[in-house]
Amino acid sequence: MTETVFYGSGFPYRQIKHMPGMLIVLEGTDGVGRSMQIDMLSHWLEEEGYAVSNTGLKRSPLTQPGLDEAKLGHTLSPLTLSLFYATDFTDRLENQIIPALKAGFIVLSDRYFYSTIARDVVRGADPEWVRKVYGFALKPDLVLYLKADVPTLVTRMVNGRGFDYWESGMDIRCADNLYDSFCVYQDLLIRQFDQMAAEYGFVTIDATRPAEAINKDLQKLIRKSIGKHMHKAA
Amino acid sequence: MLKLNTSKGKLIVVEGIDGSGKSTQIDLLTKWLRTQGKLVYFSEWNSSPLVKSTTRLGKQEKMFTPTSFSLLQATDFVHRWENHILPMLKVGAIVLADRYAFTAYARDVARGVDPEWVRNLYSFALMPDLVMYFRIPLDTAVERILSSRAKIKYYEAGMDLGLSKDKLTSFRMFQKKVIQQYERMVPEFNFVVIDGATSVEKQQKEVRAAVKGILGGWIGQHDTIPVKKKPLHRIVAKVEGEE
Numbered sequence: 001m002t003e004t005v006f007y008g009s010g011f012p013y014r015q016i017k018h019m020p021g022m023l024i025v026l027e028g029t030d031g032v033g034r035s036m037q038i039d040m041l042s043h044w045l046e047e048e049g050y051a052v053s054n055t056g057l058k059r060s061p062l063t064q065p066g067l068d069e070a071k072l073g074h075t076l077s078p079l080t081l082s083l084f085y086a087t088d089f090t091d092r093l094e095n096q097i098i099p100a101l102k103a104g105f106i107v108l109s110d111r112y113f114y115s116t117i118a119r120d121v122v123r124g125a126d127p128e129w130v131r132k133v134y135g136f137a138l139k140p141d142l143v144l145y146l147k148a149d150v151p152t153l154v155t156r157m158v159n160g161r162g163f164d165y166w167e168s169g170m171d172i173r174c175a176d177n178l179y180d181s182f183c184v185y186q187d188l189l190i191r192q193f194d195q196m197a198a199e200y201g202f203v204t205i206d207a208t209r210p211a212e213a214i215n216k217d218l219q220k221l222i223r224k225s226i227g228k229h230m231h232k233a234a
Numbered sequence: 235m236l237k238l239n240t241s242k243g244k245l246i247v248v249e250g251i252d253g254s255g256k257s258t259q260i261d262l263l264t265k266w267l268r269t270q271g272k273l274v275y276f277s278e279w280n281s282s283p284l285v286k287s288t289t290r291l292g293k294q295e296k297m298f299t300p301t302s303f304s305l306l307q308a309t310d311f312v313h314r315w316e317n318h319i320l321p322m323l324k325v326g327a328i329v330l331a332d333r334y335a336f337t338a339y340a341r342d343v344a345r346g347v348d349p350e351w352v353r354n355l356y357s358f359a360l361m362p363d364l365v366m367y368f369r370i371p372l373d374t375a376v377e378r379i380l381s382s383r384a385k386i387k388y389y390e391a392g393m394d395l396g397l398s399k400d401k402l403t404s405f406r407m408f409q410k411k412v413i414q415q416y417e418r419m420v421p422e423f424n425f426v427v428i429d430g431a432t433s434v435e436k437q438q439k440e441v442r443a444a445v446k447g448i449l450g451g452w453i454g455q456h457d458t459i460p461v462k463k464k465p466l467h468r469i470v471a472k473v474e475g476e477e
Contacts, residue, residue, distance in 0.1 A: 008348070009348035009350070009351050011299075011301060011346075012348055013300055013347070061297070062292050062297045062298075063288055065287060066284075066287050066288030066291070076284075077313070079312045079316060079358065083305055083309040083312055083355075084306075086305045087305040087306045087309060090302045090305060091297070094299045094302070126358075129357060129358070132354045133355060135354075
């Protein structure tokens with residue numbers, strides 16, 4: 001971070017002066033291969049001599065037990081889910097991401113609040129309201145958006161962990177079965193991401209290709225971003 | 235901002251710092267309205283089972299930041315809002331709330347979050363038909379709290395802000411900030427101010443008068459179950475903080 005910029009009012013009670021680290025976000029829908037790419041990037045960056053810190057949605061020690069419990073019951077309304085996830089997000093941002101950036105780490109974030117916005121808006125949340133909720137969020141140095149079409153995602157699901165209740169949007173029942181609901185739901189999410197790509201300046205990457213080819217592109221983009229960062233910091 | 239209440243029901247809120255006596259008054263009000271055959275629903279701040287374990291964890295381990303505390307309480311509120319408060323208002327009931335969004339406006343801003351940000355957070359909710367603010371000198375509130383229970387809790391005292399190492403001193407400094415925020419809201423949201431330092435009976439008279447004022451000519455939904463068959467909600471009047 002050569003300069004600390006928030007989307008809204010940030011954390012007025014917190015003095016943040018210098019953050020030499022970099023915040024790099026990987027975004028994209030379920031099954032697009034984000035976690036695999038993050039693993040590969042972590043190894044690569046550490047080999048290059050950078051200190052790397054990983055984070056991802058729902059990993060806050062404060063909210064994880066409660067969120068897991070609540071999601072099992074399927075009693076969460078869209079608005080409740082939205083605010084619960086925002087609690088998770090700020091906890092990780094304030095207690096994990098910002099300290100790591102201050103210490104000069106490269107933080108690789110598996111999703112950011114853009115995913116949450118996409119999910120909330122698809123569930124009927126007011127797009128402006130939810131964007132304002134995340135007014136405390138830090139602007140990342142680089143947002144890499146892995147984009148794949150629904151047929152590709154479906155293939156990955158079959159090869160991987162199968163279809164999941166939440167990833168299929170069954171809480172809003174886009175269809176009467178997991179597969180059809182998954183297709184409708186993921187298509188709605190992709191539309192939200194495409195819209196945000198322009199709004200937030202995502203770099204869009206074709207994620208229908210093999211993992212190694214995608215990783216090469218990501219490395220190139222990150223290298224360029226690090227170069228710019230060093231230049232500005234110097 | 236908060237939307238106008240166009241539902242069939244009436245929304246009545248009590249606000250004030252811990253120890254201001256608002257819970258005692260809303261208890262009495264609930265009973266009085268029920269004996270009159272009114273359909274009443276009572277909702278308390280930070281009471282949904284959904285976030286209970288997370289709140290407990292955060293408090294025990296002192297993990298909250300002003301923003302995460304604010305968001306978790308908003309999560310609690312929206313859960314109660316969607317599952318209880320809004321449906322009850324649609325039925326045509328009188329919903330009585332012990333604390334409402336104004337508590338967040340007061341406490342979270344006292345903790346340092348942006349006032350506009352926290353107002354947006356609750357903008358899905360409705361503006362109550364009546365907000366009664368229990369104004370009380372800080373010393374009286376402190377005295378009441380200390381005489382009614384053993385100790386003041388960490389977040390209630392605003393210890394997370396590092397104002398003072400002494401809990402009581404911190405409590406006083408933090409509640410002073412909260413009072414400042416409440417006082418600002420008196421004209422902003424048209425609070426009806428009740429003097430919380432006067433006798434319980436005198437306050438209840440004023441409370442009932444204010445409530446009569448907004449219920450005049452209103453029909454709403456009558457209760458069809460006789461009062462005697464229902465368990466009364468929170469029979470014992472108490473002075474207790476929720477934080």
